[in-house]
Ligand code: FES
């Protein structure tokens with residue numbers, strides 16, 4: 001039997017947000033449908049494409065099957081929360097500079113995953129970048145520009161101690 005709806009409290013992009021849903025409702029549903037954070041995309045729904053990734057306590061994880069109740073108390077950051085007071089995160093800026101998106105459906109997940117990677121490993125090798133993003137599917141074929149963007153972001157963050165362009 002499906003669990004009854006209850007209040008779920010999430011910490012999203014530095015704010016405490018509440019919604020009412022069954023505790024096994026996937027986080028992506030609540031982010032998009034209840035909290036209006038539609039930057040997080042929903043594609044395969046099977047944790048196979050990376051489009052729905054968000055940061056949970058700094059780790060990039062797919063949100064399409066993650067029960068929202070499991071991340072109550074965690075710090076959740078979506079693509080909308082990466083910018084700092086209107087200033088784009090270096091990975092966001094690098095994606096703009098390299099025009100690393102076409103339709104953009106995969107882009108939020110890629111940016112979130114790249115931001116987590118550079119936080120953990122500021123100077124990844126090309127092989128490490130490819131490994132970190134291996135699950136991400138881009139049907140528009142933007143891969144080479146995505147790789148250039150992540151290289152650019154790493155260089156930007158190494159040059160600017162505050163990590164911002
Ligand atoms: S929609 Fe979540 S991994 Fe594809």
Ligand code: FES
Pocket residue numbers: 101102103104105106107137138139140141142
């Ligand atoms: S830019 Fe269209 S799916 Fe990646």
